[in-house]
Amino acid sequence: MISCLTIPYALALLVLGSWYYTTQGLKRKLADIPLGSSNGLFSPLTDPFRSVLNASGIVKQGYDNFRGSLFKIPVLTQWVVLITTPTLIEDLQKASDDVISSLEGLKDLVQAEHTLGKSFYEDPYVPNVVKGRFTRNIVAKFAEITDEISASFDELFPQKDDWELINLNDALMPLVARTSNRFFSGLPLCRNPDYLDLNIRYTIRVILAASFIGRFPTFIKPLVGKFVSPLPAAVRRAKRHLVPIIQERLANEEYYGEGWAERPNDLLTWLLSKATTDSRRTIDDLVLRFLSANLAAIFSTNMIASFAVSSLALHSEYVDELRDEIEDVVSEHGWTKAGMDEMRKLDSFLKESQRCYLSFAYGLERKVLKDFTFSNGVTVPAGATLAVPMWAIHHDNDYFPDADKFDGFRFSRMREDPGQSFKHQMVASRADFLLFGTGRQACPGRFFAVNEVKAIIAHLLLAYDFKLEVEGAMPPIKWLGSRGMQDDKTRFWFRRRKCSTL
């Protein structure tokens, strides 16, 4: 008779066998690429786990050892090949999508099949929507963005002129979610507490579920996904809010046709304008697109804004000069997109804050679909995962002189040189500043995200004095695999300032 322990044992053996087969098979193919760092005799057993527990340490060692070329690290069930120079990163941009795929890399990273739904990668038309009408509408909808920021600060942040201690994440995350959804869907949906809560929780659950599912071999992921996927519950909850809106919009589209003058200027309209197939016009598909747009927008924007607030508190010597710039610009241009473009010192400070503190040991994952040879002659085989050691490049003195020093106006000074004005803006896509990726795969939402964060931080600087609960040090980082986030328990003291420019 089969004992009740037989099944778990058999499963564990299957997982280990599959893990060994996958990693050893690829290891043979990657034999020419050096191992970034080794733990000596016990390396084969311990290295896959060291990369999860201390990704930044392992990648830093590899970068120091093999800077200028490529190296590999084992990460549980796979090998990741790290590319260490901007020139090699540019090689990636030149490779066609059927040779090196960013979509397949992203699909693996977020375990899209189990967290975002198949349409995310089987019919990826949203990046084109974001590059097109989404981005073109930032100017037209900027007054709505700043109105939402202002209303959210009034509701979510302290209003007294006495110091009050609050958890930053609890106030900033809903502020970012509201502001993004004001742009996506307008009032009243962007202030609906259940809709906001759903999108914030979904974002966090996708990250946790992806990290968990990613630790299992491919064949067992559907089973694990069934238990931990946040998608079915999120879809059910999102439908309660979105179905009536989508149904009414589709009916109006049908009734009024192309010439519908009152058509709302929002994400649903922009999606429908590119929804050229029947499958894209279904409620199920549109709901998934709203969830993934929220996922893309909320988490990363909140991350940038939190690092910015901490950087300002830690480097408070920049605050007066930044306030002067913001007040001057707002009195001349108002709270407009043109005004945000003029805030060069703020742009520089935000970019430096990401360069210095963004704690991604590596990112920008790509999947190699066909063997690919880099310009330095090194070939990576089909099946390999490529990534970029973001922290190490951002802290390399060759690209950023005195790289370990925080220099808030480093980039605004660089922009003063002739011909350099655009190259060093935060949104510029470069192979040495990797927050938004680079080249043709760079994040299409970065123009919206940067303007949103600038408006949030400009507002915060004018409306508040603030300081860290524990002064003098950046808040601790919580690591989840290769990505480190500012501890979500970080608290700040805030007190309201009087300001006539708001």
Ligand code: HEM
């Ligand atoms: C501060 C906030 C943001 C950060 C740091 C960020 C970062 C990134 C990164 C690193 C990538 C991958 C690039 C690559 O692999 O080379 C990406 C892709 C993407 N981002 Fe963002 N993003 C942000 C905000 C947004 C927003 C607001 C949207 C709009 C909804 C958005 C939409 C997308 C889309 C659609 C892709 C996939 C592009 C493609 O597959 O071609 N992102 N983002």
